[in-house]
Amino acid sequence: MRALVYQGPRDVQVIDMPDAAIERATDVLVKVTSTNICGSDLHMYEGRTAMEPGRILGHENLGEVIEVGSAVDRVKVGDRVCVPFNVGCGFCENCEQGLSGFCLTANPGSAGAAYGFAGMGPYNGGQAEYLRVPYGDYNCLLLPRDAEEKENDYVMLADIFPTGYHATELAGVRPGESVVVYGAGPVGLMAAYSSVLKGASLVMVVDTHKDRLKLAEKMGAVAIDNTEDTGVEQIMELTGGKGADRGCECVGYQCCGMHKEEVPNLTMNNLVQTVKPAGRIGVVGVFVPEDPGAEDKLARRGQMAFDFGQFWFKGQSMGTGQANVKAYNRFLSRMIEHDKAKPSMIVSHELPLEQAPEAYKNFDERKKGWTKVVLKPGT
């Protein structure tokens, strides 16, 4: 099969690879019809991780079931399914509590597995013609009848829509509250969108990219253009000096300051400042336990100069980590089905799989207008 393979820093190629296949009785085999490039793919693309050359990337996958293992009960050949980026088993201590992003079975010795991801187990990604889905009954979300016509919406359920939503759950967003979201990349936009869908009264999105801020406004959020470093003041003014009820971090460790230099504690410390006393912060932007290539000395060993004193004094709280996609994808799917949500509004490009290398390059360069790419294997 054709597949997008990581070859080394900033080098990905579409080449022939052995076909994905059923390996265990609980596996499901999917013919991939949509597979996104994710911002976290860029961490690997840029060589900032321990990703092994030769592996297939892609963890935001949707397709048609073409074969099921002998012990698969629920999923049937012909079903259209969206596959969460997490690989979960469904029966470990974490999965049984809904923490499918911290599965203790799928990646022994660690908590959490994913397709085509550095340090998240041996699973191949889905930027390919076929994808093997382990524990298929647990990991496949069956899509409703309108799956084909809304495929670009449903494929967002694999990662970024639930991940943005997770930020708002970690932050505890409730109807009528105000929310500040740092980052207007795909995940930040989805966090803003989720806040709007939940009935927040005021959603503020901070970024410096004007095209992305425009998308935020389209979703019903207020754009906070931080180009002149006035974001904090704008937020305090909009909230009557009080700060937002809730905050979302959707940028991660590669956050950049005014002069394009990485300032890993910028968003977190701004959040502490712009969220109210006793407010809550959800962090879904990726932070890493070590980052040998970082400019910042603390960052190299995974540390951050965090405003802990202020955080404690304000009595704030914080939730972090990868989304447990299964905790949300079923109900978000119904919002798409009933036309209450349209996450595909952030899609900027639909491309054949063969053009993936070019797409990686443009997306990595934050080229204007490249918000979100959906690859279409087989076209």
Place this chain on the structure above:
Amino acid sequence: MRALVYQGPRDVQVIDMPDAAIERATDVLVKVTSTNICGSDLHMYEGRTAMEPGRILGHENLGEVIEVGSAVDRVKVGDRVCVPFNVGCGFCENCEQGLSGFCLTANPGSAGAAYGFAGMGPYNGGQAEYLRVPYGDYNCLLLPRDAEEKENDYVMLADIFPTGYHATELAGVRPGESVVVYGAGPVGLMAAYSSVLKGASLVMVVDTHKDRLKLAEKMGAVAIDNTEDTGVEQIMELTGGKGADRGCECVGYQCCGMHKEEVPNLTMNNLVQTVKPAGRIGVVGVFVPEDPGAEDKLARRGQMAFDFGQFWFKGQSMGTGQANVKAYNRFLSRMIEHDKAKPSMIVSHELPLEQAPEAYKNFDERKKGWTKVVLKPGT
């Protein structure tokens, strides 16, 4: 009246002060019969805060109501009451949500007020013969009939019992879970005790003071003696390599390392290490937005070199801040009344108010056996 007054760093004296009195129609006046010295009093005692000389200290108070304002409905003269260290109004946005520790009325421009506390409003403390309690109907906990015979138990409801309990609520401790508590001072002991009362299956308390660890064991906890810096390994072994389900920080910014030097990030980074993936941490040890006298450069501006990468990668969460005493004191009071809890077990000394200066000195020096002092004005 006689009162313990802060005169300057490591200088407190019992002197004559004007009597506390009813000032507003909603005030209650209390004749103090028990008032504790708290670990956070030591921050002021040591001159590590902006405490103004001339103010009366003391925020853990219990006594008899001797006068009520004209608009007081519930509290009556003769009632025995325990007074939360927080001063709340009962009607601001935070109080109405149960966040009485972050009252927006009692200390305008800030969130949260307290008696005899630096930066927490103009309220005098209760290490004195009389105490004025603002918003008396809201702030007084009426005690049951056995109040006098269990006075040393009930006075713990003013602060450290609810504060220890708050740590376990912030950490989300549930029956059957394992908990690691850093710090075996009065608050740490109360966090351990609260965990035991909640039905935790394994409660581990980390400290280097053997007398305090003994108290922890008496409460049903496992003592982790960190004298040889082996705490982390002990915890990992006791939890089968998994880490504790929940963690509590009960030390604060003056945490000390092996050689008595302050290492402000020691407990937090150890917690990240010894709490399981997706586990939760409650932080009630005090951290401050700035600490000009600190040795550590980051600490001076209230920052900490926090293992944020590991924290995020493990998907942990954290709650912080001062306890909202009113959220817990009513039900903890019932545990005392029905002989289910006996927090006075940590009291090491009962002393007349006049001996307060000596008690401060001994407590500040962590003199062996000085765990908790209850002052008895009028004796």
Place this chain on the structure above:
Amino acid sequence: MRALVYQGPRDVQVIDMPDAAIERATDVLVKVTSTNICGSDLHMYEGRTAMEPGRILGHENLGEVIEVGSAVDRVKVGDRVCVPFNVGCGFCENCEQGLSGFCLTANPGSAGAAYGFAGMGPYNGGQAEYLRVPYGDYNCLLLPRDAEEKENDYVMLADIFPTGYHATELAGVRPGESVVVYGAGPVGLMAAYSSVLKGASLVMVVDTHKDRLKLAEKMGAVAIDNTEDTGVEQIMELTGGKGADRGCECVGYQCCGMHKEEVPNLTMNNLVQTVKPAGRIGVVGVFVPEDPGAEDKLARRGQMAFDFGQFWFKGQSMGTGQANVKAYNRFLSRMIEHDKAKPSMIVSHELPLEQAPEAYKNFDERKKGWTKVVLKPGT
């Protein structure tokens, strides 16, 4: 002052009454500018309660503060405030937990007080020129600058918007879920609207009044016309045979069957049938501990032939009771302020106070188009 006074069954008149006035230091005096007629006013109007003749009705009130007691801190003369129908003290065991609808102080011997309401304490209603608000700092919601231009929206915060919202909280409605609401009266419509605002994917409203069902559709809900008694089948079909995730009862004990006879268990048993296993039901329609005038023998002593076996077998749960308005009004107010909610869409009539008797008559007869009346004293 002029006021609407209950004289006896189906007899209310606007007459001269002594002016409302400050009675205690914590009182606030409000000049009423908007006051609604509520469905529960009709229970009293129809003589189905123990309401004493001579009392002023009206518990959905908004106006301008014209005087404050000496112990009032937060509310100022000139403020525009909306007053929750509950009278709460702010400091009893229930109020301090946010259960302001079950205040133990304001109506001694019972739990919960209200203005102008049978069995809910001695407080006069606000269908009058002036209203005394006890515990004014606790009970007044300060309105933002746009209060006058959106007065018909904000006055809905006194009762029916929070009450409808309460139904969805008791039912636990979450984004993406399906909800069935029984009753398209003002409260049912507000429950449907609240569900939509919270991001429900499918909101079904059951009623037989076509004009009210139309309003439900306008709000984004699906109308279930039960005129032919096919509601249950329609709901099961719309939910794929599964039943709704959540259900709301917004009708109460005077529910009518096909032939206009009262069938008090009709909505509850239909809810058990049309809500999924492990689903949850919120009940805000009024049910009474005794109803001597009822046709149904069980109803007379406040009982209902409830499908308890089915309810238990399906593992459903249920929350009930009057709304704690203060738990919601602040955040719902922000939704109005930021143009995210417009509850006035159900207002059918704005009338001077003097026309109140006529309005009661029409509303009581469920005259077509009389959905919600806002009275305007002083016009």
Place this chain on the structure above:
Amino acid sequence: MRALVYQGPRDVQVIDMPDAAIERATDVLVKVTSTNICGSDLHMYEGRTAMEPGRILGHENLGEVIEVGSAVDRVKVGDRVCVPFNVGCGFCENCEQGLSGFCLTANPGSAGAAYGFAGMGPYNGGQAEYLRVPYGDYNCLLLPRDAEEKENDYVMLADIFPTGYHATELAGVRPGESVVVYGAGPVGLMAAYSSVLKGASLVMVVDTHKDRLKLAEKMGAVAIDNTEDTGVEQIMELTGGKGADRGCECVGYQCCGMHKEEVPNLTMNNLVQTVKPAGRIGVVGVFVPEDPGAEDKLARRGQMAFDFGQFWFKGQSMGTGQANVKAYNRFLSRMIEHDKAKPSMIVSHELPLEQAPEAYKNFDERKKGWTKVVLKPGT
């Protein structure tokens, strides 16, 4: 294999049956070493259900794994496991939310499956030498090293300990609160015990059997002897006229009145009366959608004359249904492991499987001292 088989009303026999065996790749085969008789077995025994003659009873099972299917990952031959009475799949909409008692896969067309239970799917019970466990990785709780010496404790994790605990979760019991438990049978005792373990300050258990009330006292509860029908008054007095914070129903539809007649609404209406306003009730006693053999006319069609008016007026809430054992068994297991809980204290008889018929007879007759029977196949 030898197995206890239901032959008809009040007729069970131990006979030879075909050996249980692995049927699917996800199955686990257990050699049963302990299997309890449950109160709900008696509903079948008495012929009050649609149980088919010829089926093996027994849903409280513990034993050793002797074979696993080819797709089983976690469970190994030789493991000692306790098997929840629920059969869940782990991947349906309900299981993935932790509602393993309402599995939509294991008993198609219904919600919830169980071993050896009328109307709960085709699964054979474990009052036999061997038991087939479907979805073995999901349904087996692995026991720690001390499993054999505490076998009578661990076998309680199959049903009654989690079921009693579930009552307290449905009721929302929190530390310091008061709880009233109706019924001192095994489940009621476990609800009382769970309340004590959670730190309730006052646990009251209502029954008329003095031997069982004694056990309740041994657990730390207060016995309310209702022989003279004074239970309600005793509870109101103990709670200062306020009622309990929480209530648990652990009796079910066969509740008996003063003269041994069935009064199905007795416990529920007493709970409404003896639980405080805004209090919460958990119902784990079994109620059935129809009961053709009932004396009470309403009961025949599964209805109850419920004090709904009072329930609503007090703003109470209620949760019901079978326990989701997996939601609790892991953490309750740790309480046993760490000697914090000893549920075997209610065991009155350990008997060989062959004596099961006699045990059923005695237990069904509520013969004095027959509180809980553990059968030991193979002895």
